[in-house]
Structures are given as C-alpha cells and as structure tokens.
Amino acid sequence: MSRFNWHRPDMYDAIWLNANLATLREGDVPYGEIRDAAIAVKDGRIAWVGPRSEWSGTASREHDAGGAWITPGLVDCHTHLVYAGNRADEFEQRLKGATYEDIARAGGGIQSTVRATRAVAEAELAALAARRLRQWIDEGVAVLEIKSGYGLDTATEGKMLRVARQLSGLIRVKTTFLGAHALPQEFNGRPDDYIALVCDEMLPAVAPLCDAVDAFCENIAFSVKQTARVFTAARNLGLPVKLHADQLSDTGGAQLAAQFGALSADHLEYTNEAGIEALASRGTVAVLLPGAFYFLREKQLPPLGALRRHRVPIAIATDHNPGSSPLTSPLLAMNMACTLFRLTPEESLAGLTRNGAAALGIQSTHGTLEVGKCADFALWQIESPAELAYVAGSNPSTGVVRDGVPVRSA
Numbered sequence: 001m002s003r004f005n006w007h008r009p010d011m012y013d014a015i016w017l018n019a020n021l022a023t024l025r026e027g028d029v030p031y032g033e034i035r036d037a038a039i040a041v042k043d044g045r046i047a048w049v050g051p052r053s054e055w056s057g058t059a060s061r062e063h064d065a066g067g068a069w070i071t072p073g074l075v076d077c078h079t080h081l082v083y084a085g086n087r088a089d090e091f092e093q094r095l096k097g098a099t100y101e102d103i104a105r106a107g108g109g110i111q112s113t114v115r116a117t118r119a120v121a122e123a124e125l126a127a128l129a130a131r132r133l134r135q136w137i138d139e140g141v142a143v144l145e146i147k148s149g150y151g152l153d154t155a156t157e158g159k160m161l162r163v164a165r166q167l168s169g170l171i172r173v174k175t176t177f178l179g180a181h182a183l184p185q186e187f188n189g190r191p192d193d194y195i196a197l198v199c200d201e202m203l204p205a206v207a208p209l210c211d212a213v214d215a216f217c218e219n220i221a222f223s224v225k226q227t228a229r230v231f232t233a234a235r236n237l238g239l240p241v242k243l244h245a246d247q248l249s250d251t252g253g254a255q256l257a258a259q260f261g262a263l264s265a266d267h268l269e270y271t272n273e274a275g276i277e278a279l280a281s282r283g284t285v286a287v288l289l290p291g292a293f294y295f296l297r298e299k300q301l302p303p304l305g306a307l308r309r310h311r312v313p314i315a316i317a318t319d320h321n322p323g324s325s326p327l328t329s330p331l332l333a334m335n336m337a338c339t340l341f342r343l344t345p346e347e348s349l350a351g352l353t354r355n356g357a358a359a360l361g362i363q364s365t366h367g368t369l370e371v372g373k374c375a376d377f378a379l380w381q382i383e384s385p386a387e388l389a390y391v392a393g394s395n396p397s398t399g400v401v402r403d404g405v406p407v408r409s410a
Contacts, residue, residue, distance in 0.1 A: 012059035014404055015040040017052055019065035022385040023369040024072055024353045031346055031385045032368065039070060041375040041404030049369055063406070065379060068398055071349070071388075072369050073142020073376035075356030076330050078266050078287050078317035080178075081167075082129045082160045083150045085116030087323045100296055100324065101248070104220050110150070110182040113322055117150040117160065126163045130170065132320075135328045137171055137408065140378030140397045143357070143366055144171050145317075147214055149178030152194075154202045161209035172376070172402075174360045176242060177206050180215035180222050180230045195226045199233035207237050212263060212361075216244040217253040224256050231260045240361060246271040247292070258282040264315065264359040267292070268307075269300040276303060280310035285359040288343075288351070289319035290336035291327035304341055314343070315359040316351030334389040345389035375404035 016039050023032030038055040040048035048057065090103050090112070103109045117125065129146075136144055146164035151157035157179055164175045179198040187194040203213065213234035217227040221244075231241045240263050245253025247267035254275030257265035265271075265279055266287035279286060288302050307314055316337045319325040327333060334348040343351065357367030365374045379399035380388065387396065400408040 011042060012040045012047055012057055013042050014061040014063060015055070015057075015059040016063045016065050016070065017055070018067055019379075020067070020069045021049065021369055022069055022071045022349070023049065024350055025368050025370060026354060031349065033385070039369060039377070044375055044403035046369060046371055046373050046375050049371060066398075068379040069382050069385060070369070070377050070379050071140070071385065072353045072367055073378055073400070073402070074140050074330050074352045075143045075360065075362075075366055076136060076141050076317050076352065077145045077264065077315050077356040077359040078289060078319050079144060079146055080149060080319070080321035081132055081144065081146045082125060082148070082163050083113050083117050083322055084120040084125060084128060085113055085322065086326070087112055090323060094296070101220050104182070107185065109323055111185060113150045114152050114182070114184065118153070118156045122159050122163060125159065126166055129163055129167060132328065133167055133170055136330065137400065138397065139330050139395055140380070140400055141330055142172055142374075142376035142378070142402065143174060143360065143362065145174045145176055145360055147176040147178040148206070148210075149181030149214075152179065152182065152184035154205050157202055158206050158209065161206055165209060174211045174362070175209060176212045176214045177203065177210040178214040178216070179203065179206075180227065182216065182221055191222065191226060195222065195229050199229055203230075203233050203237060207239060210239065212240045212242050214242040214244065217251055217256060218244065218248050219251065220248070224252050227256060228260075231256075235260065242266065242359075246275065250275075254279055258284055263361050266317070266319075268302045269293070269298060271303055273303070273306050276306040276310050276312060280312050285313045285315050285355055287315045287317055287359050288337060288341060289317055289325065290340050291325035291333055292319050293340055294336055295325050295327070302341060304343070313355040313358055314347060314351050315355040316343070316348055317356065331388060331395060332392060335392045338389050345386040348389045349385055375401060377401050
C-alpha cells in the first residue's frame with residue numbers, strides 16, 4: 001500500500017478509521033477494494049491509505065466512518081449547468097412526434113436557451129446555477145465541468161464562464177468554452193463568419209476564464225472543417241480541447257478529436273471502428289452520456305464493444321442541460337449507464353471517478369484514493385460499491401470531504 005514518508009507520523013491532520021475503501025486504482029482488485037481500512041490526510045492531500053491493521057501513526061483528528069464505504073469524490077466531466085429558462089415545452093413536442101433536429105431547425109432547442117440566458121443578469125444566472133448545484137454536492141461530487149455555449153456572443157459567453165468560476169467556492173469547477181455550440185440567429189446562413197468570430201474575438205476574450213475548449217460537430221451544428229478551425233485557435237492559445245462527437249450521425253468527429261489530441265470525445269453513438277481506434281491511439285477518453293440517450297429516446301447505442309476491445313477509457317457524465325438531458329443526479333447516470341449501455345457497476349463507478357478525472361486532465365490529483373492526491377472523497381452507507389449503480393433514485397451518501405475537511409455529513 002502507498003504511504004507518504006512524513007518525517008514524523010504524528011503530523012497527520014486527520015484519519016478516517018473503521019472504513020471500507022474503493023480506491024478505484026486501475027489494475028487492482030475489483031474497485032481497488034480495501035476492507036477494514038484507514039485513510040489519513042495532511043495539508044489537504046491523501047497521506048496514507050491501507051488496512052487499518054497496518055496503521056501505526058497518530059493524527060490530530062480521528063473520524064469513525066462507522067463501517068461506511070469511502071470512494072474518491074465523483075467527477076462529472078460533462079455538464080451545461082449555467083443557463084436560464086427551461087424547455088419543458090420541447091419535451092412535450094418530442095412526445096408528440098417532433099425530433100430534436102426538427103425543434104432546432106425551427107428556432108427552438110439551443111436557441112431558446114440562448115435567448116433566456118442572454119436576457120438575465122449575471123447575479124441571477126449565478127443564483128440559478130448555485131441552486132442546481134446542491135444535488136451534485138449532496139451526491140458526493142468533488143469536481144464538476146461546466147460548459148458555456150448558451151451565449152453565442154462574446155459578452156454572454158464571458159458571463160457564463162464567470163458564473164461557473166464563482167461556483168468554485170462550493171465545488172471544484174473546470175470551465176469549458178463552447179462558443180461553437182450552435183449558430184446564433186443573427187448569423188443565419190453565415191456559419192463561417194460565426195466561426196471566424198469564435199476564433200478571432202470570442203476565444204481570445206474568454207481564454208483566461210476557461211480550462212478547455214469544446215465544439216458541437218454535427219450536421220445540425222458545425223462541420224469537421226469549421227470545428228478544426230476552432231481547435232486550431234484553441235491550440236494556439238495553449239488550451240486543450242474536447243468534442244461533442246457523433247451523437248446524431250457519423251461525421252468523423254472521433255477522428256477529429258484524436259487528430260487534435262482531445263482530452264475527450266463525448267456522446268459517440270454513431271462512431272465507427274476507425275474512430276474508436278483513433279481515440280485509443282491518442283489516449284482520448286470516451287465520455288458516454290446516458291441521460292441524453294434516455295431523454296431523447298435514442299436507439300443507436302454507443303459502440304461499447306469496440307471501446308472495450310481497444311481499451312479506450314470510458315467516462316460517464318450527466319450532460320445536465322435544459323434541452324436534451326435535464327438529469328441532475330450523477331448516481332442515476334451510473335444506473336442508466338448500466339441499464340441502457342450495459343456497463344458493469346465497476347465500469348460506471350470508474351467512469352465517474354478515475355476516467356472522469358482523465359477526461360478533464362486532472363487524473364494526477366483526482367479520481368482515485370492514492371497518496372499525494374487531493375483529499376476529496378465521499379462516504380456511503382452501502383454494503384458494496386455496486387450499490388451506487390444499483391440504487392436508482394436514492395442517495396446513500398453520508399459525508400463529503402474536501403481537502404481533508406468534512407464539508408457535509410448525514
């Protein structure tokens with residue numbers, strides 16, 4: 001077991017005893033399981049992990065976990081949490097036969113949320129997002145990615161990213177610029193002009209506010225060529241990229257993501273074998289989004305067999321957004337990944353911890369319980385880690401720890 005070599009063992013800040021650990025270390029026993037374990041922290045980092053019988057140090061504070069399971073804090077690596085309004089009316093339209101594409105082409109869809117988000121003040125937008133965020137905190141999430149993309153102009157995209165950064169006082173936030181989300185109405189018929197605006201004005205303006213750049217490469221959004229322009233501009237600014245790829249059709253998005261060494265390619269329902277091979281060659285994470293699959297009543301399953309064959313890391317995320325996945329529960333996303341996509345419970349938990357962290361480029365600090373990583377973890381009153389994917393609609397979390405300090409307990 002890994003241990004920090006502190007000069008004095010009594011320098012630990014805190015220790016959790018009487019716990020079972022799902023460390024999620026890759027290649028370890030299932031779930032990286034350690035029963036009757038202990039985990040100690042110092043200076044906000046994990047400093048000791050192992051069986052309780054091997055613990056011989058002392059700590060300023062001792063916590064009795066009461067037999068709970070401890071996992072790494074969850075990582076939701078794909079959300080659109082900051083927005084105004086809702087699209088319940090479109091939900092009704094789809095149930096009456098309209099498709100996602102029909103609604104988008106009629107001026108609804110993303111455009112509806114753009115109009116609402118542009119109209120609200122920054123303080124109101126922040127209040128809306130903070131209220132939504134509560135459930136992620138309650139369900140043990142340590143890191144949350146938040147995309148822009150409902151502004152489609154420089155001012156509103158900046159407003160969204162500033163709001164997302166403000167939420168970092170409540171949870172760790174990674175921000176992603178998604179200016180190439182849809183074509184704003186004022187640019188109808190001029191997609192290349194809008195992409196030029198994204199590259200030449202918007203990206204330089206918001207670069208200090210974002211950790212990555214994303215785009216929607218799809219027949220109803222932007223072409224491979226237009227997306228490549230955005231990614232080239234991002235690379236010139238030193239920003240990593242992510243991609244909404246092959247959700248509604250096979251546009252070659254996975255290959256494009258691999259070409260630019262993207263952190264992740266997300267959705268992937270229509271990705272072909274060559275696209276999967278390309279992702280594997282670059283170490284790009286495949287992010288599966290069962291909430292959108294469920295909510296849009298999609299039929300095309302992501303190519304799970306090919307992803308497994310080529311050993312592409314698979315992450316799971318809520319894709320929370322008002323139009324195609326108003327899902328607010330990471331735990332339910334795990335259950336959906338198992339029931340809809342046939343992931344195993346261990347794969348789904350790895351998807352919301354270890355692989356979710358890799359999809360954000362933070363695998364060195366999050367995603368597993370290992371010495372040296374941030375002491376962000378969650379406690380669960382369960383009998384086995386599989387229960388986290390099994391329990392649909394309930395939350396067995398009994399505590400959340402951030403930087404080695406409890407921030408919530410049951």
